[in-house]
Amino acid sequence: MTSQMTENKLSVIIRACRLVRRMLRADPEARRSQLMYYSMLEEYFARILRAKEEGGFLVGHTVFFPAEIIYAMGLVPMHTETATWTMALFTGDCSDILASGARLGMAQEICTPHRGLTGAFASGALPHPDVMLWSNMVCDNTAKSGELIMEVCHCPGFLLDRPFKRSQHEIGYLVSELEDMICFLEERSGRKMDWDKLSEIVARMDRQIELVRQINELRKNVPTPFRPQGFLELLTVDYLFPGQPEALEYLETLHQELTEAVREGRGAVKPERFRLMTFFIPPMYLMGFLDRMSRQFGAVSVIEPFFTYWGEGRLEASRPLESVAMKSYMIPEMRMYGPLDERALNAIVQCVDDYKVDGAIYYADVGCRHSCATIKLFKDILAEKGVPTLVVDCDVVDSTVTPEDEVREKLEQFFELLEER
């Protein structure tokens, strides 16, 4: 029963990726980068599925975790939150794994990506990792998720304790935590850290960040060349493939495609009417619908200050571990999850000007306390710039929270408002 369910859930994702690729091949307007993206996604989950039978060492890890280290050691990473919301994306219904989480005694207050994740492990919908790594980089859900997963999966685990601020002594502490984690992984997996490989990965990650910055530069153009919800691809590539050759290939291809589109004046939506700023993640089960709405109304997300908008800073291959530590402070999301200082708030204002933003959509995930606590603050900042904000109450995984009709009505009203302005 357990192994059957495991195969089913991952197989669904893999089959869905194949299907999308077939559809894209038949679509004359599809870009090569899209095909590459789904191919990468398919291979990522297929690798997890194959890990046990091929003698791979499967490492579960939470969001923003420095997977560079896992790759450098030749281990198989499994990004846990992405696994949950990819299930939601491709199956549209996560009620079974959420129910499984509830049976473990997990309260409703725990966000669905984590409730669903632990439920997925308990029901066998995802393979059990050989070790679980988690961190406090985002929120209490990630910081507290590991111990129950260890219990459910009967596996050892490691909490990466990442300091809140970025003073020198805090960065030093994080480096020492990374060193401890490497020792832990070496001990458990029997594999040694390949420091040369880590340096190579860090060098590629630096290039990866630079490419995202360049892609964002292209997105400033009117009309903007990148697909309405395309930023989720950037996000997923960043989460699943940090410093990996396929990520660079994807981003370089995408950059080339967008450069051509800009040169030819081709926009992602025709005509482009509304340039949007997006906060947080749209509900996965509504992605297709949101894409259609965007095209229908000529609305496109041109920037996501806390998802794709990388701050300043470079990674140094000669100091790989320090760079991995520094990267954790450079990640765009960390402006929101870290101390909410003026620098973080100024990024919003800067983005409005640079990307000629007409309006903002804030996906208020009911399970995400961090992102919801800043709705008013960000809305106030945007209002001062004359930019209206639409707040869409939703859940990134649970399709029962917000029906499609409700979102449609809200979006239509919002686009009408933007039109009137």
Added chain:
Amino acid sequence: MANVQDSGLSMLERFREVNRTFPRNRELVEWRDRGGKVFGWLCTYVPEEVIHAAGVLPIRIVGYSQETDLDDGNAYMYVNNCSFSRSCLQLGLRGEYDFLDGVVGGSTCDGARRLFDLWRQYVRTPFHHVLTVPRKYTDRAHMLYHCEVLEFKQHLEEYLGLKITEEALYHSILLYNESRELLRKLYDLRKQEKPPISGAETMEVLNASFRMPKEVFNQWLADLLDEASRSERKSSGRVRLMLVGSVLTNADFVRFIEDQGGMVVTDELCTSTRYWGDPVVLDSGLSLTEAISRRYLNNFPCARMFPSEERFDRIIQAALGFRVDGVVSQTIRYCVPYAHDLPLLEKRLRECGIPMLALDIEYGTSGSGQIKTRVQAFIEMLEAKRR
């Protein structure tokens, strides 16, 4: 005075008065009239001794202890943040904490972090500082937290234009340790078969403890202990209970449990045992700031800390020490650290033969119908088990 027989303890009235009139209680007003500064702290990982040694009165920022509307808190913070943080923010936005000269937080939980962010943006208390609080107990975690305490001390000195001397720090440590020792004695009274002071009354004392100068509080508490130990008062509760979980300042909630026949004899709350739990250990060869930082990181842990076993072990140790029949866990909705711990804690308690009742509540709530039914059923079950 739930289920505690005999006449009242006169000293309790003084603590109640502090709570009833806060923030316009006489002790606070007199302090400010003398030109004293007052800083608010948001979490028990903030080292009060450092603030006190700077000549500033540290008080704890809490929300409404009773049920109330949280319109402003909801508007600014959204309903999926815990009602404690929303309630605190509500008071801040309504100007109830306008007298504060500074606010100090820690990177302890999501609610505390966001409360600090929004407080800084919208309440605009002049001084603000947030400490990184590690989640581990390793040597390096201790070194990091010591650096954080030193940085905080330096920030305070710069802001106030003074030097926090070793002598002042030493004096503050002694004062706060004295307070902890007195509170330990108060809790020891509750180890008795029929304690002379109830759980609700203890919470009233504790609420006052972070709303007034410790110099005065210690004297009052010493007087209360004297009065209580001479008193003939006896609790009539039928079962001994331990209260665990999220932040709680509502003495009426505890009183409600005791009214159903329970005797709350101990707890694991950041507003009580986890607040006063361990002393700062001096004479250990550590500098004063290091001794302080060690105390705060090693103290009875919050659910945020790792590994959770440390917290579970101490809960079980307390449960056994106070001979409790059962544990009542109260989790404020959206208090995620405690929600995550529940399945594991319940399992650990079950293995020790200690039943647990898990309640989902809102901060400031008193016993509603459903909670009453569940508490009554739990107490009846414990009574049956005793027989």
